[in-house]
Amino acid sequence: xxxxxxxxxxxxxxxxxALAKVKDRHSLQDIRNEYLSRQRGIITGIFxxxxxxxxxxxxxxxxxxxxxxxxxxERVLALQEKFAAPKKVLEKVDLTLPGEKKYWGAPxxxxxxxQEIENIFLRMGFSIADGPEIETDYYNxxxxxxxxxxxxxxxxxxxxxxxxxxxxxxxxxxxxRVMEKKKPPIRIINPGKVYRKEAPDPTHLPMFFxxxxxxxxxxxxxxxLKGTLEYFLKALFHEKIxxxxxxxxxxxxxxxxxxxxxxxxxxxxxxxxxxxxGGGWIEILGSGMVDPQVLKNVNIDxxxxxxxxxxLGVDRTAMFAYQIPDMRYFYENDLRFIRQFSLK
Ligand code: FA5
Numbered sequence: 192x193x194x195x196x197x198x199x200x201x202x203x204x205x206x207x208x209a210l211a212k213v214k215d216r217h218s219l220q221d222i223r224n225e226y227l228s229r230q231r232g233i234i235t236g237i238f239x240x241x242x243x244x245x246x247x248x249x250x251x252x253x254x255x256x257x258x259x260x261x262x263x264x265e266r267v268l269a270l271q272e273k274f275a276a277p278k279k280v281l282e283k284v285d286l287t288l289p290g291e292k293k294y295w296g297a298p299x300x301x302x303x304x305x306q307e308i309e310n311i312f313l314r315m316g317f318s319i320a321d322g323p324e325i326e327t328d329y330y331n332x333x334x335x336x337x338x339x340x341x342x343x344x345x346x347x348x349x350x351x352x353x354x355x356x357x358x359x360x361x362x363x364x365x366x367x368r369v370m371e372k373k374k375p376p377i378r379i380i381n382p383g384k385v386y387r388k389e390a391p392d393p394t395h396l397p398m399f400f401x402x403x404x405x406x407x408x409x410x411x412x413x414x415x416l417k418g419t420l421e422y423f424l425k426a427l428f429h430e431k432i433x434x435x436x437x438x439x440x441x442x443x444x445x446x447x448x449x450x451x452x453x454x455x456x457x458x459x460x461x462x463x464x465x466x467x468x469g470g471g472w473i474e475i476l477g478s479g480m481v482d483p484q485v486l487k488n489v490n491i492d493x494x495x496x497x498x499x500x501x502x503l504g505v506d507r508t509a510m511f512a513y514q515i516p517d518m519r520y521f522y523e524n525d526l527r528f529i530r531q532f533s534l535k
Contacts, residue, residue: 192248195240199255202233203262210266216274223267227260234260300532301400301521304509305382308402311426312380315419317404320379322365324386328355330364334488335443343442348388358386361502362403363443366481369405370489375496376408382505393465393517394473400505405481407491407498413446413480416499420450420478428452428512435472444479444500451475455511466516473511476503 206226213219226233237256244252309319337344347360365381381403389397406415417436424434433453441447451472457464459471467473478501483493510518513532520528 192244192252195237195244195252196255198240199237199259202237203259206263206266210270213270216271219267219270219274226263227267234263294526294530297530297532299521299529300513301506301509303532304512305400305402305505307427308423308503308505308508309380309382311423312402312404315422317378317380320365320369320381322359322362322368322381322383324359324384325352326357326359326364328357330367331357331359331361334367334485335363336482336484336488337442341442343440349386350388360387361385362401363500363502365403366405366443366485366500367489370407370486370491375491375498377498378406378408380404391519393519394507394510396506396518396522399507399518402503402505404501404503405498406500407481407486407496409496411480411497411499413499416448416478416480416501419499420476420501424450424452427508437474439477439479441477441479443482443485444477445482447477447479449474449477450501452508452511455514456516466510473507475508475511476501478502 206222209222209225213222224232229235234256237259241249241252241256313319331349332344332347333339337347349357349360351357362381362383362385365379365383369377369379369381382400383403384398385401386398389395391397404419406419421434424432432455435451436448437451439447439449451474453459454464454467454471454473456466457471459467462469478499481498481500486493486496486498506518506521509515509521515521
């Protein structure tokens with residue numbers, strides 16, 4: 192019995208020595224296992240020796256061992272609390288800081304600008320027509336007087352889905368679709384997306400928006416075309432823009448003209464302007480008197496009726512209205528750029 196008492200004293204001392212060296216949770220756990228493990232722990236080992244003690248001496252030794260066990264448990268528990276992971280202190284809230292700004296979605300500048308265009312034409316008595324973006328060769332080219340293999344097709348090259356089905360290169364097929372269904376008087380615009388085989392640069396995109404216009408009635412002349420477009424552009428640019436009509440060629444109009452506006456990026460003053468190339472002018476739309484052959488293709492008598500048509504590039508015109516030096520910004524999805532328009 193005396194030997195066991197001495198052993199308990201020794202173990203108690205070595206436990207205290209070991210505990211004095213503990214620095215963290217892991218070394219504390221090692222000591223806990225060494226002393227309290229149920230299978231191989233030091234205290235379990237001491238309890239096992241109890242069976243060799245005389246029965247009348249067991250209660251006293253049993254008390255000593257229990258006392259040692261409780262002591263070890265208490266000391267380990269106290270240190271476990273000390274080494275426990277620090278509790279999260281509630282963050283202090285500084286009520287004087289500005290709040291987090293939440294952005295609402297905003298319309299993209301191109302549809303916004305397209306709406307401005309539509310509103311001007313609606314005020315002039317035009318209505319809005321619609322047509323498919325996937326077109327047949329006939330509507331995109333054939334009915335508009337582009338014979339098969341004609342070199343004019345190169346300027347309007349696109350992506351073909353089959354030999355006969357393609358992504359439309361302009362909104363002009365809608366002219367044909369409208370004239371097939373409706374007889375004069377016709378006064379429509381058609382806004383929509385178009386596609387071209389084109390390398391992007393500051394003034395060219397492979398996908399962009401156009402607004403097509405078509406007027407067919409009795410006695411329509413080039414003067415109506417010129418007056419309508421001048422009125423429209425002055426309304427769109429708030430009278431502040433210089434416009435010029437330049438003779439041009441389109442297979443489906445005769446005579447044809449392109450309309451240029453003065454470069455709003457350099458004001459015509461920079462020789463190496465990336466937008467106008469130093470010329471001071473930039474083309475924004477094509478136009479002309481509807482070719483009599485096109486009217487014949489849709490069974491409208493060209494001896495009786497005449498008309499004018501135009502196709503405006505929405506992105507390119509928006510670029511000048513907003514004085515943006517590169518049209519690609521519209522599609523880069525940089526929110527710092529897009530949000531400027533939602534603040535208007
Ligand atoms: C046409 O697309 C004709 N359909 C326009 C037309 C309609 C003429 C009716 C006569 C009668 P054009 O390829 O020039 O024409 O394009 C018209 C406008 O679209 C251009 O003036 C320009 O503003 C815009 N545009 C043309 N190509 C691109 C491009 N790659 N990226 C952005 N805008 C373009």
